[in-house]
Structures are given as structure tokens and as C-alpha cells.
Amino acid sequence: MFDKSFIDELRERRCQWDKEKEKYGQNARPRYMTVSGDDVDILYGPESVDMGGYLEKIGFPGQYPYTRGVHHSMYRGRMWTMRQFSGMGTARQTNERYHYLLKQGQTGLSVAFDLPTLMGYDSDHLRSTGEIGKCGVAVDTLADRETIFDGIDLSKISTSMTINAPASILLAMYVAVGEKKGIPSHKLTGTLQNDILKEYIAQKEWVFPPEPSIRLITDLMDFCAQHIPKWNTISISGYHIREAGATAAQELAFTLADGFQYVESAIAAGQDVDVFALRLSFFFNAHQDFFEEIAKYRAARRIWARHMRDKYGAKKEESWKLRFHTQTAGCSLTAQQPENNLMRTAYEALSGVLGGTQSLHTNSMDETLALPSDKAVLLALRTQQIIMNETGVANTIDPLAGSFFVEYLTDKLEIEAEAYFDEIARRGGVLKGIEEGFFQREIAKSAYRFQKEIEREERIIVGVNGYVMDEEITIPVLRIDESAGRDQLASLKKVKQSRDNDKVKRTLEELAVCAKGDGNTLKAILDCVRVYVTLGEIVDTLRPIFGEYQEPPMF
Amino acid sequence: MSLYTEFLDGSVVALSRIISHIENRREGYQEVLSRLYRSGGRMYRIGVTGPPGAGKSSLVNRLAGLAAEAGHRVAVICVDPSSPFTGGALLGDRLRMQDIPLDKGVFIRSMGSRGSTGGLAAATSNVAVALDAFGFDTLFIETVGVGQMELDIIDACDTVVVTLVPESGDAIQALKAGLMEIADIFAVNKADRAGAEQMVYDLQSAMEMKAIHSEWIVPIVATQATGNVNLDELYRHIVGHKAFLENTGLLARKRTEQLKxxxxxxxxxxxxxxxxxxxxxxxxxxxxxxxxxxxxxxxxxxxxxxxxxxxxxx
Amino acid sequence: MSEKIRVLLAKPGLDGHDRGVKVVAAALRDAGMEVIYTGLRQTPEQIVTAAIQEDVDVVGVSILSGAHMTLFPAIIDLLRQRGGGDKLVFGGGIIPDEDIAALEKAGVSKLFTPGASTVDIIDWVRKAVAARKKDEKLL
Structure with missing residues (x-):
């Protein structure tokens, strides 16, 4: 872009400028750094970034390497999906919330499940005590799924489900709900999180060890390719890795490494990369560091495209495109002066949009206190609608391209991610890294460093270690009362009494045979859920066959 | 009631308090120890040592379970390194021992090394005396395992199990670290990994040389602690070594030496x-x-x- | 070496959010304490057994799943039943104000909410342990 002699001259001028600026006062703060703890220079120019190879590195939207975006027309062709993650209490309460959100203009559903469901326990399991419906909706049987989607046309909406270890079961239930409503599976659209690797690394809601878990996933991918072709099978998630304390580079590197692992596993299972790749999508965090985040999304697209094309031999352009969902950073929200979280979330959301996200969840301001109230959820949704309709940022594609700083950060994050890929390979791959606690340790170190920066006041968090005030928190907080748990237990009991228990027994036996052999597990699970076998019964059948995961301890 | 009286009544709370007194050398601890020494002597002590990452805790996790199943009253002491700068420690071994049936009365105590460099804490053998007097008949002691010379274990145990992993370097390294001399049993853990067979073979050749001078042939067991493979065999060898020491009178001799x-x-x-x-x-x-x-x-x-x-x- | 404060850090409940508990573990260690971390998803039974066997001075409990009103009282009751009622219990997590009052009444010595600094936690542990007088006869 610039010739060498110009750059040389520029470097010289920069040195002079650097000297000159000393005359104009000193830095007010001891350090200037990104949220990830990397030093930031006072100024970036053509001398700071390798601007060579513009077409290869940056290029055009909708064209390899997709640095500027995966679609030609981006937000003019299709706005990002506003997808607010929600679900709480009983299936009935969740259904009411969904009708409310759809009425307010939300365009997709996103189901949050409660912890017992995420961990594969029924509501009547001892370990579920006190947890039913607390962090999401409780699902025990198909009956709960029927209630959740009551009055909602599954052929018109897309549904995202945040579920991992028992993902096959929840997808099977969704298919079965569709069957009951007369909607064939090939018309269903949606996304499963189904990313077990990041569970081992960060979120830690697992059931089975990695190997059988990967089999469940590849079985599901295979089933979807044949029967639910529009379903996004895995949402490869950096969100939780970031929430656990990772830096932007770690989020980027570990998430893409997980993605590559799924690609390799599916190829090893005999699947065609050009069939399954377009059903993989990503889920990133939008943290506080505005430019670093934008650069992260741009680097992610470039890296994924290159690896898919060159390393995994994908032929179709669609297979090279990294599409992603973004959620603003829950860990950036504060319990102090909680209204401030509205502003934090707005800036974070803006970075997601400027980074070219395909869908977006904005957190509610009261989430450090409890599950969000209706009012808080509405404001979060309005934040997105203001960005979309009033700020003008979506009018043109990738408007920050060519910013010296943003291009510098994009390159830097890419280099850091590649260094991590090398290290992971040296350690014997992602699964080995998990087993030895490599990822977990790296993240814990970053989390501790971040906390110490706050405590040394190198980093100011408004309301926490700066601008503190005595306050009475007046945000109305939504409480899930304990009756939700009781109602859920009662409805589970009713289902268990009214179902055909011979069929339950038979389908579970068939599932066990399938799991021990090499049949498609999703197919067998679908047979189970159709006859109202519970989630816990399915997991209990698989657990003795697949084993149970135990985390290697590390600090 | 004094702690000691409660201890005699079988109170676990009193036991663990007394251990703290011993560990911190609080006033009067020696007097308690004198009494404890006189009412002990029945407990069998198994040491598990080896380099970092060899899976010591995971082995103890399984072995303690096997011993408890066999009807023994089992205790475990695991030692982790204390920071030489702050004195603080993260005692994480307990985390690796989730399969130990605590409902069968297995007692686990974590100790910081608190400045000792021989693989145990200074108070470890005294804590063992308390456990012995309390009525535990089997004790597993896991050393710090930071890769230094950890030879304290010889003076604190009856049977020493040395744990190695294929990746922890070759058997020669173990020889150099002095682990060859102290091992009564070798466990080549994580035996599903490359190099395990070679390591077992190398150890066998080395042990054949040693066997000329000894009646005890050091067994080498290939284990996978997390997959629970061959742990019962390792346990059988521990029982076998105990019987050997008892039958040959070597146990009494060993303990006499330790007491001297x-x-x-x-x-x-x-x-x-x-x-x-x-x-x-x-x-x-x-x-x-x-x-x-x-x-x-x-x-x-x-x-x-x-x-x-x-x-x-x- | 001087006497060490021993702390058990526990993570009951089904959630896997261990970022906070690990940061606190590292901070207490760096403050010279001996920290025993029990790992994820421990039952009150397991936590209390560990607290007693390890004879810790303080038990720190991290709960982010919303089940605090069930789990804290279970741990405290069990500690009392087993003769460990003198151990201080503190906690951290997303806990609404009115619950804090109820839990403190139920015997939780101190609750830290999001944004609490590890310096405050270290400080509190030191002071609380020092203030607790242990009157016991050894022999």
C-alpha cells in the first residue's frame, strides 16, 4: 500500500515525533493496556502495521479470506438476528416470556436450561435440590418441550439452544415437538451449542468423557446432515472461555482450536467437510476493549478461512466462512451501580456489530444480581434496536478496516493465535491439552492477573475501584420462587405415571445396545423421547457405558 | 473434656485438632505425642512417591479405595509444596481423591511441606503416629513430588511405591534420582502412553541386577490410575510386600532402624x-x-x- | 515456621463457574495461607467431612447457581452436627441483599458479592480467625 522509502521516512518522522511529545506532558496513568493486559502504543500509523498484501489479508466482504465479513451485502442484505437468551422456572413461564419477546420484535428464540438439565439430571434427582428452574428452564421430558413451544410456529422461527452434554436429547425433543405439530424435520432451523470441548476447558458442565462425547456430536452431525439439513450443529464457543478469565487471544485461539478438533473428528468419522462445515458456527464474547474485540472477530474469520481451505481441504466457499453469534460480556457487568451496565453493554454490542456478527445477545443490567426482569430484558433488546436504526454503523461494511490500530490488532491477534495452535500441537492436541489442564491453567492465570490489575488500580472499573458511592440498589430483581421447583416435580410425576412404561423400557434397552455398538445414538434417543423417556433416564443409561468425566485438578 | 480424652473416645474432630497441634508444635504437643507413641505400632504405612505429573494422587485415590473395600481402616496424608516466599500453599491433592469412599471412614489430611525439602513435611511422621493411635491400620502417604530428592519417605514408611510415567524421562533418570534404591514396587502409570513397555522393560533389567542382593524382587506394574487399570494388581503387590516383610522379620528390623x-x-x-x-x-x-x-x-x-x-x- | 491459617474453599451446587473461587484460592495462598480446594459440585456432606478432617479455620463457599438459600444452611447445620460448629463459614456469589441478611442470621459469618476485592477477603479472613478464641485443653 505504501512504498518502502515512504515507510522508512515515516519511521524516522515517528522517532522525532516520539521525542517531541515528551515535551507535552507525561502519561497520566502508569500503563496503557488492553483488557487482555497487552501494552498499547500512543499512536499507530502505516509504520506500525504490515500493510502489504491488502487483497490477500483484507480483501472484500463475501470473498476469501472474509476479514471484512462473510456476506457481500452484510447488514444491508440481512440484519443481524437479535437473539436474547432466556428461559426460567417452569416450561409454562418460559413459554410466556417467549410470546412476550416475539411480540416485542425479537426474531429468534434462545433457550436457557437450568443446571440439572445441563448436567443431565432430572428434576427429581437429589442433586437437583434447590436448582430447579433457577438458571433457566427445567426440562425433564418431551411434555416440557411441548409446553415451552406452545402456540409458537416452529417453521417460522429459528431456535437456539444452549445445551452441551445432553444436546442430543434436547435436539431429539425439538424434532419430536415438530412431529407433533406436523412440521417435518427438514423445515426446522436453529442452533445447538453442543460444544463439549469448551465445557472441559471453561464452563465445566459435562457428563461423559471426551471420546464418547465427541461420538455423540459426530452422530448428531451425521443425523442432521440427513434429516435436519438447516440445523447448525455446533456453536463453537469462546464466550465461556472468555468469561472464565481468558484474554482475547486465548479466546480466539482456544475456540478455533476446538473448532479444528471437531472438523478433524468429523472427517475421521467419514463425513464430508463440505457438507458439515457450513453447519458449524461460532459464539464469541464481546468484552470491554472496543478495538481489540473488533480485531478479534476479523482475525477469527481470516484464520478459519485459511485453515478450512488450506489445511482441511474444504472446496466450497461456504465452508470457509466463519459465521458467529455474539454475546456481551457478563463478566464485565458490576453489581455496583448496576444501571451502568446498560452503557457497558451498549459499547460491547457496538463492537460486535462493527465486527460483523450474525446475531447478538445483549445482557441485561441486573444480571449480576439475579435473572433479568422483563424491564431489563426489554432495555437490552432496545439497545440493539438503537444501534441498528439510529447510529448508522450498519450502513457500510466493516467501517474500521484500514484503521492502522485495528489492522495492527487484527494481525497481532492472528499471530498470537497461531502461536497457541503450535503450542497445542506440541502438547499433543486439544484433547491432550484438556487432559493435562493446559487450557484451564492458562485461563486461570489470566483471570488472576486481571484481578490483581484491578486491585493495584492499574485498571479502573467504574463503581468498583473508582467512582464508588454508597447506594441503595433499586433495580427490581426477578426471583424464581420455590414453587417453580414444586410444580416441575409434580408435572414430572404426572408424566411418569401416564406414559407407557413398557415402551420406555424397550427404547432404553435399544439405546444401550446402540451406544455399545456403533449405531447412530441420536436416532435411538429420538425413539426414547417420543415415548416420554426422561432426560435423566437417557443419561443414566449412557453413563455406565460411556463413563463419567472427572476434571484433572489444576491451579 | 480434653481433646485427648475425646480422641480416646474416637472423636474424629479431636483427632484432626490434635493433628493441628502436632503440625504447629503448639505447647504440650510432645506430651501428647509421647502418649500416642505408646498406644500405636499397628498401622501399616505405604508411601507413594515419584516425579510431578506421575499420577500419585490418582493412584492413592484407587489404592485407598481398595484397602477400604478389603475392610481396612484407611488414612491418607498428602503433602503439597509450600511457597518458600509466602509460606502459603494450595493443597489440591484431595481434589484428585474423589473416589475415596469417605463414608467408609477414610480420613484424608493435606499438609503443606512448610519448608521441608525431603518430600514430606517435618511433622508428617508424627501425624502418622496420631493416626496410628487413633486406630487406623493402613496409611498412604503421598509425597510432594516436585522432582527433587524426596527420600524422607524411607523413614516414614514400610512399603514404598515409586510411580513413574513414560513421559517423565527414561528409567535412567529414576536411577539417578535415587528412586531405584528406595522402591519396593514400581508403578509405571499412564501405561497407555507411548514408551510404557520400554520403561517397564528397562526397569526390569535394572531390577534384575538389584535382585541378586535381595530376597525381594521388585515388581513392576503397568497401571492406568484414571482408567482404573491394573490397580488391583498393584494393591496385591503391596499386600505381598507387607507379608514378605512380616514373614522374614524384616518389618521389625526396618521399624527398629526407623525408631533408632x-x-x-x-x-x-x-x-x-x-x-x-x-x-x-x-x-x-x-x-x-x-x-x-x-x-x-x-x-x-x-x-x-x-x-x-x-x-x-x- | 509460624502457624498457618487453613482455609477450605468449596464449590457446591451444579454450576461450573470456578473463576472466582480459583482467584480467591490463589490470592489466599499468596497471602501465606494453606488453601484446600475441594473441586466442583461437592455435596454439603463432602464439604463438611473435608472441613473437619483438614481442621480448617475457615470454610469459604462459592455459589453462583442461585441455590444459596438451600446450600448454605445445609452446610452450616451439618458442620454443627459434626462438631465443627466453631469453624467460620463465609461465602461469595450472586446473592441478593435480603438473602444476605437471612443467611447471616443462619450463621454465615460473611458474604462477598461480585466486585469484592481479594484484599478485603484476605483481610476479613485474618481478622476473623484472630478474633476467634479457641479454648481447648489438649490433655
């Missing part, structure tokens, strides 16, 4: 403390050092003179 060493330790420590108090504090020593620097004295003569004065009071 312990008495010596107590004696030396008492004398050391006495010397510290009487001879080595104050200005006298500074004066001696100055004289040596000026060439008017030397460390040997000065030391001898001090010793004479200590011994004969002149």
Missing part, C-alpha cells in the same frame, strides 16, 4: 536447641568470627573449644 533414627533425631534436635540457646546466641559468636577473620583463630579450633566448654562446662 527417630530417637537420634529427637536427641540431636534437643542438643541443637540447647546449643542454640546457650552457646550460639549473643555476641560471643560474632567475636569468634572476627578473631578468625583477623587470623587469630580458625573454625576448627574455635568449634572444638566451644564443644569442650559445652560438654564439660569449662
Amino acid at each position: 533414627k527417630k530417637v537420634e533425631q529427637v536427641l540431636v534436635k534437643s542438643i541443637q536447641r540447647d546449643i542454640d540457646r546457650t552457646l550460639l546466641n549473643g555476641a560471643a559468636l560474632d567475636e569468634i568470627a572476627l578473631r578468625i577473620m583477623r587470623g587469630e583463630d580458625d573454625p576448627y579450633s574455635a568449634g572444638q573449644a566451644l564443644f569442650q566448654r559445652y560438654k564439660f562446662g569449662s
